[in-house]
Amino acid sequence: MRIMLVTDQYPPMVGGVPTVVHGLAVDFANRGHQVWVVAPSSGARDVRRIEQKVRVYRFASFDWPTYEGLRIPFLPILPVRKLLKKSDPDIIHIHSPVVMGNIAQILAGGLRKPVIATNHYLPINMSRSLSGDTLIGKHFSNISYSYLVSFCNRCEYVTAPTQTALNLLYEHGLRAPARAISNGIDLKRFTPGPADPAILQRFNLPVDQPLILHVNRLSEEKRIDVLIRAVARMQERAHVALVSTGPAEADLRALVASLNLNDRISFLGFVPDDELLTLRRTATLFTIPSEADLQSLATMEAMACGLPVVAARSYALPELVHHEENGYLFEPGNSEEMAAQMDRILRDEPLRQRMGQNSLKIIARHDRQAILEEWEHLYRRLAIEFQEAKERKQQLRVMRKYRARYASDVPLSRMRRTGDLSLERPPGNLLSWLGTEEKQQEDL
Structure with a gap:
């Protein structure tokens, strides 16, 4: 598969999110997938290189003023759009709903690409002083979750690493299809051993x-x-x-x-x-x-x-x-x-x-291997369902076009002369759709 991971945090930044995204990228590449990572750079220049079989695109950015180590990219909308069209991913997986995540989500809609969002964040991660304030803490939390859930509800699918994390999204209005998927752990590497x-x-x-x-x-x-x-x-x-x-x-x-x-x-x-x-x-x-x-x-x-x-x-x-x-x-x-x-x-x-x-x-x-298989199954299913939905919508547009033409009083000979219709009557399989368009719309 062709997989694109989008994040505002990636190594050399230290933390849970950079570790999770880097681990997924490398593991998917080692399992034979083509993987792209889109992230901010650590300076004012774009950087593009292959790292451990992963195509990493880092876009020019500046320091986040209130969070040490976090970078804000300079809105690389056109470069990201060009990358999306060139790489043509089967799935776009967003791991942070900030700058890069929003850019990827907006562009994915225009390019008709399925998007998964994974939420790793709590309001307290954004600002402990605001979250802990007795006067505005609750309002800050509600505003933060309102933004997170609004972002997630515009995606085809949503995940969180634990059921607790997912329930927090449900409590604040999550409607998109969702489930909990653990970040996983490499049990072949992390094992008990002798003290040293x-x-x-x-x-x-x-x-x-x-x-x-x-x-x-x-x-x-x-x-x-x-x-x-x-x-x-x-x-x-x-x-x-x-x-x-x-x-x-x-x-x-x-x-x-x-x-x-x-x-x-x-x-x-x-x-x-x-x-x-x-x-x-x-x-x-x-x-x-x-x-x-x-x-x-x-x-x-x-x-x-x-x-x-x-x-x-x-x-x-x-x-x-x-x-x-x-x-x-x-x-x-x-x-x-x-x-x-x-x-x-x-x-x-x-x-x-x-x-x-x-x-x-x-x-x-x-176990990490079981988690990776779960991700692959979800990616494939969403990519197939998204493609099938696109094809159904295209068929409905064709049906509406035929229905509009055959309902008009314009002679067929005139329609053929003007290039509006190349057939005197649609094929049998299309005729069978004309009476069931409403059912097709319900299915969508």
């Missing part, structure tokens, strides 16, 4: 303490401050490694210093994938206090490595973390409860083993 003390030395982490791992963008809505305050309340001795970077890093470092936790919490920054996999296998516990995840890839990867998880009872996290089964859920923002749960897991090795095994059972249903 060398990786601890590599990052100056203590080798004589359990390692608690957290992997997420360091931004306000991820509530890493809750984890830091929980460490100050813990009774068990353990070391926390915070992986990633983000706009809240300076404030989080200041909080660690103010609580005298510099010897218990390390900021590792960006960690290459291979080393991060080894860290997961060496860790004892994974934590995620986030209040803004519709599906957490980092949590899925930790579970696939056999780790128990302590997570906030927020949005879609309970779909992955089943309380007292493969970990614990705490009330969002409650660092005292989080500390008690981490202590409970750290001091009970049989409990850790049981929860780790349950993590493996739960994550098995998110």
